Amino acid sequence: MTETFLTEQEAQDLAAxxxxxxxxxxxxxxxxxxxxxxRLRGFHVRPGKVSDSIFGGRGxxxxxxxxxxxxxxxxxxADGTPLRIMVRTKRISTHDINRGSIPFKDQVLALNHxxxxxxxxxxxxxxxxxxxxxxxxxxVIVAENLKTIPIEMVFRAYMARSTTSTSLYQAWLxxxxxxxxxxxxRDLIPNGPLPYIMDTPxxxxxxxxxxxxxxFLISRDFCSERQYLVMKNNGLAAFGxxxxxxxxxxxxxxDTKTEHGVTKDERIVSQDELYTMDSSRFWLLADYKEQxxxxxxxxxxxxxxxxxxxxxxxxxxxxxRGYTPEERAAxxxxxxxxxxxxxxxxxxxxxxxxxxxxVSGLEQAVKLAA
Numbered sequence: 001m002t003e004t005f006l007t008e009q010e011a012q013d014l015a016a017x018x019x020x021x022x023x024x025x026x027x028x029x030x031x032x033x034x035x036x037x038x039r040l041r042g043f044h045v046r047p048g049k050v051s052d053s054i055f056g057g058r059g060x061x062x063x064x065x066x067x068x069x070x071x072x073x074x075x076x077x078a079d080g081t082p083l084r085i086m087v088r089t090k091r092i093s094t095h096d097i098n099r100g101s102i103p104f105k106d107q108v109l110a111l112n113h114x115x116x117x118x119x120x121x122x123x124x125x126x127x128x129x130x131x132x133x134x135x136x137x138x139x140v141i142v143a144e145n146l147k148t149i150p151i152e153m154v155f156r157a158y159m160a161r162s163t164t165s166t167s168l169y170q171a172w173l174x175x176x177x178x179x180x181x182x183x184x185x186r187d188l189i190p191n192g193p194l195p196y197i198m199d200t201p202x203x204x205x206x207x208x209x210x211x212x213x214x215x216f217l218i219s220r221d222f223c224s225e226r227q228y229l230v231m232k233n234n235g236l237a238a239f240g241x242x243x244x245x246x247x248x249x250x251x252x253x254x255d256t257k258t259e260h261g262v263t264k265d266e267r268i269v270s271q272d273e274l275y276t277m278d279s280s281r282f283w284l285l286a287d288y289k290e291q292x293x294x295x296x297x298x299x300x301x302x303x304x305x306x307x308x309x310x311x312x313x314x315x316x317x318x319x320x321r322g323y324t325p326e327e328r329a330a331x332x333x334x335x336x337x338x339x340x341x342x343x344x345x346x347x348x349x350x351x352x353x354x355x356x357x358x359v360s361g362l363e364q365a366v367k368l369a370a
Contacts, residue, residue: 005340006347008333014349015332018103019325025101026355028052028087036359039366044070049093050278054085055145075145078370081264084127084145085365087358092323092331094314095164100322102313103332104349107137108339109276115343116275119245123238125269127261133364137350140361142368146261146271149223152209153231154180154200155239156255160281161190161304163314166202166211181213191303197239199232204259230268231260242275251341252288254281254309277338281309284341308338 006014029045031037032054046053046061053059056075061068075083088110090101114136117126127143134140162169169190171179178184180200188194201217202209214232218225235258243253257279259272273279283305294300312334316327323331336347350357 004346006336008337011333011336011347012329014336015103015329016325018332019328023353028054028089028358031355031358031362037362037366039369040362043072043075045087046070049098050089050091052087052089054087056082075369077368082145083369084143085362086141086143087361088139088141090354092310092313094310094317097317097320098322099313099317100328102323102328102335104347105332105335106139106354107350108335108347109273109278110139110141111137111339111347112276112342113273116242117270119242120238120270120274123234123241124258124260124274125234125267127263127269127271129368131364131368133367134361138361139354139357140365142365143271144263146263146269148204148259148261148271149227149231149268150204151217151222152202152204152257152259153235154202154211154255154257155235156194156198156200157239157243158191158193158252158254158281159188160254160311162311163317166209168198168200171211178213180211181215189303191305197236199235201228202257227268231258234268246282246342247285249341249344250285251308252283252285252305254283254307256280277308277335278310281307281311282338282342283307308334308341 027045028047032040032043032045035041040054043054044059046055046059054072054075056072058069058071060070075085077083088106090103090105092099092102092105117128127146129142131142134142156168159168159172164170168179172184172188176184180198182198182200185195199214200211201214202211203222214228217223218228223231238258239253239256242256246253256275258270258274260268261271262268288303288305291300291303291305295303313323313331316323316331340347
């Protein structure tokens with residue numbers, strides 16, 4: 001018998017209870033500085049928008065307008081493979097602004113990523129190691145520290161309505177004549193299908209991404225022509241495989257973005273999140289079909305499908321303010337409902353404090369280091 005999903009109200013109540021018991025958050029750097037993980041004593045953490053990274057060698061990040069540079073001791077396997085340890089947080093960022101934290105988001109996206117990673121590894125490869133003692137919901141990930149290709153591969157099957165300036169929808173609204181090197185298709189409808197899957201890459205930076213053409217990226221040495229073709233062709237194959245799988249689950253894959261890097265043996269593989277609700281959009285198929293029929297009968301004037309993606313959170317974003325407790329609980333519930341539909345099973349949260357889960361994960365992660 002299939003286990004009953006949490007209802008949206010139950011998920012929201014779970015998140016609200018979590019928020020009511022929150023304590024002052026601790027950072028990944030503070031955990032490292034305690035010396036609890038001796039192998040990482042003295043390491044600097046590179047903070048990200050939603051995940052933090054620990055790796056050997058030189059690194060840098062922006063803190064406000066200041067550029068912080070650091071150099072860590074070596075961190076590699078016995079055979080010399082450089083390691084990058086990533087720590088998921090509950091932070092959420094929209095429109096390049098940190099909006100606060102969302103209960104259970106770290107666990108939900110870990111489950112989401114690891115499930116999809118296994119599905120697309122035959123097409124995209126992976127930099128991630130499966131580590132004994134780390135479960136799919138753990139917030140610590142261990143991967144090869146790749147030479148990053150500084151672009152994001154974005155694949156779109158629909159013109160999703162979006163408030164993001166780099167989206168196809170916003171370019172269509174502005175009346176742009178081209179988008180990512182393609183001539184703009186004028187007879188589209190918001191949230192409607194595209195005539196083909198579009199590869200619409202963007203630059204990747206800590207500040208602001210920009211949608212550009214593949215020719216721009218190649219001419220400016222962001223990547224070589226061969227690298228782009230590998231990422232495009234493998235990405236399209238993965239997109240097709242995920243689309244087909246999700247259709248069987250009653251879910252539409254709308255779009256996704258993937259990131260890639262080069263391994264020490266010169267292979268191009270995926271890095272970072274794969275087909276998660278933060279890097280992709282998912283719509284409920286039955287709801288979408290129903291709305292299409294209503295649109296044909298003119299019972300509605302536009303498509304507004306139920307979405308499992310960060311776009312739901314963007315709807316609460318105003319200026320530079322963070323989310324209220326009520327908004328955080330609603331966003332958490334949507335993530336929980338999404339992972340239940342994607343995996344086909346009830347979400348069971350790990351209720352241990354985040355810092356305890358991080359320490360436990362790091363203890364397993366450093367076992368790979370020489």
